[in-house]
Amino acid sequence: MTAETHANPASAAGPVRYTTVAIILHWLIAAALIFQVILGWRADDGPKGAETFALFQLHKSIGITILVLSLARLAWKLTHKSPPAPAGQPTWEKLAAHAVHVGFYVIMIGLPLTGWIIVSTSRINIPTILFGAIPWPHLPGLGHLADGAKEAWNNIGHLGHGLLVKFTYLLLALHLGAVAKHQILDRDEVFGHMAAGAKPGIKEPRLWLAAAGFAAVVAAAYLYTPAKAKAPAPAPAESAADELALPEETPAPVAAPAAGAAPAAPAEAAEAAPPADSALKDPVAWTVQKGSHLDFNLAWADTPIQGRFSRWTADILFSPEALDRSKLTVSIDLASAASGDSQRDESLQGPDFFNTSANPKATFTATKFRKTAEGRFVADGTLDLRGTKKPLSLPFSLKIDGDTATARGVTSLDRTAFGVGQGEWASTDQIPAKIKVSFALTAKKK
Ligand code: HEM
Ligand code: HEM
Known part of the structure; x- marks a missing residue:
């Protein structure tokens, strides 16, 4: 495989990188999603107190934000051409990359939707106020179901959310593994598709920037403590x-x-x-x-x-x-x-x-x-x-x-x-x- 890539202009085969809009959405959603997974763990494991409640409010807020950004990104995807696969990439790799990308869209939209199902069918109705400011409704149609149907939907929500979370881990492992492989072993232009100007190889500063960003988001998600909930009464x-x-x-x-x-x-x-x-x-x-x-x-x-x-x-x-x-x-x-x-x-x-x-x-x-x-x-x-x-x-x-x-x-x-x-x-x-x-x-x- 030819390793060197240069900032070549868009060719007949397609553009050399994603557009700025797509790149911004990719990194924004990536950061939000990683932060969100850790928030989910913390909220789910925490003692059920005011802090957990606040973590859940943030989990819902970021989750719905991811939903909105992902729908925007899907709209972009359906109206724009993605950069072509590197020359000579085996078909199975192309298919695998495609499958992982489609899988990401499934979880980026499916996780918020199943989460939304859970809160819309909860036995006690907790209002969702995004970032403490924007009231967010329950999923239309679910709020007023009979108890049995509501519980069934709630179970579906929990099951779906849990399975999609596991699927996310798998996709992330494959996605990050693939980035490493392209960048370090294949030394092709794939990382440059999402990081404008990046050259292949381990020395690429943007690669380290992405790694540092990843670590920072993980640390922030663990360190973040929600503003103390007001004394209830x-x-x-x-x-x-x-x-x-x-x-x-x-x-x-x-x-x-x-x-x-x-x-x-x-x-x-x-x-x-x-x-x-x-x-x-x-x-x-x-x-x-x-x-x-x-x-x-x-x-x-x-x-x-x-x-x-x-x-x-x-x-x-x-x-x-x-x-x-x-x-x-x-x-x-x-x-x-x-x-x-x-x-x-x-x-x-x-x-x-x-x-x-x-x-x-x-x-x-x-x-x-x-x-x-x-x-x-x-x-x-x-x-x-x-x-x-x-x-x-x-x-x-x-x-x-x-x-x-x-x-x-x-x-x-x-x-x-x-x-x-x-x-x-x-x-x-x-x-x-x-x-x-x-x-x-x-x-x-x-
Ligand atoms: C939760 C985090 C992430 C999600 C949900 C995600 C999702 C995606 C999706 C859906 C695509 C395909 C874009 C499209 O065609 O629409 C993509 C491409 C890409 N992602 Fe990520 N990504 C994540 C994290 C990362 C990280 C951490 C890196 C790098 C260290 C990365 C590097 C890339 C690269 C290089 C591409 C371009 C691949 C290509 O052109 O074939 N992604 N990502
Ligand atoms: C991309 C967005 C989302 C991601 C990555 C995500 C991730 C997670 C994770 C990792 C957990 C912990 C699961 C466990 O430890 O078993 C969780 C739990 C939960 N999430 Fe989300 N979530 C997202 C969106 C949402 C949204 C939008 C809502 C609500 C509107 C929501 C509501 C919940 C609830 C209620 C739980 C606890 C119940 C359960 O574990 O089944 N999530 N989420």
Whole structure:
């Protein structure tokens, strides 16, 4: 085989090297893919915590980027001529090179697609936000399948992703082996196809540059530590607090300078500005008005999830002056939980979470109320959720203005105490145990 190649111009047989666009895409995709494989190992092996979650978010982001770049590259490939094989290359080598290149297109597109299938059919729906900024949908059609079909697709995704990963190792070994053979043994122009101006031989600096780049990408993929995931609970809780104006910030219903200093009963009586004397004695029945809402907030590692129950009722018998006889029963239709994603909401209703078919409702009953400050109370009661009853205290602020009362409150509960999160979700690595529940309601005297 003739070894020497010179920067010969494009011949009738085809161009001497890939175009600049193809070369840039090749090296970009090569670097991203190698980085991505190592990210995949790290994410898959790591303990399931916030860091693993962040690694997966990056794995998804880079994977989808590879998909987009690879589709662009395929479009290029179908519209441009590749450089010809070196003169005298045996047919089997040409076929092998062709097969490896086609194989690369299969994995460059197949890996992201199978990965995308996995996340689109996961039982818990984790939103994909590319590089923390671009929301990426689930694969159309897969998100709303019945449970069985979804699981089947999920298995296909896992199997496919795993097999394609193995296939990638084989292709890489063949590809790099072939580059070494062409460059060092055959001393032909093949490396120059992808590295403009490269001469054959071991001394070619571009060869060493590629090797150093390879090592750098491997090292970077191992050393990269994702930005620390935000502490799970505060983010959503704070936004809820902003919206709800937490009890601490709620002004006392009546400006009574002496009230704070004198915790005696008369001061309390003044506070609610009761329109009738009887209100001093009997708790009042209230009807919840439209616009009242009941929310829950949690974090999936660093992704805050905000949800709302759209169907719930509250039987309220309450007066600040008759706390000992006040009563509250809130009944929540768990199937009405909406968190902005129908697939996730279906999971929430499923046996791993609320199990709504067996326990359609959660009930909070309180018969004990305490006053903690002006306009601030705590309802001590029992939450019956998923068939488990546990004590729960609900602090709230209250303002009564004539016949209208506005109340806001926020509390947190431990989902694991109620069995919300079975199997793999029982662990609190990805979904912390604490769930914030908050409400804001307006009620009118009956
Ligand atoms: C994961 C990493 C890599 C992938 C996915 C990949 C993929 C590909 C593909 C698909 C082609 C064929 C281009 C086409 O006709 O469309 C190609 C060509 C080529 N690649 Fe890679 N490559 C990778 C890494 C590397 C590395 C590390 C080197 C060098 C050290 C390299 C050197 C070359 C060369 C020289 C060619 C031109 C071959 C020819 O013209 O026959 N590649 N690569
Ligand atoms: C070219 C792109 C990709 C490459 C090279 C790649 C590579 C890998 C590797 C090496 C693993 C670890 C497998 C193991 O240790 O057994 C992995 C796991 C995983 N990847 Fe990817 N991946 C790519 C794209 C994607 C995309 C786009 C997604 C999602 C949108 C994704 C989702 C996953 C998931 C969920 C796992 C863990 C589940 C499993 O092991 O089956 N991947 N990937």
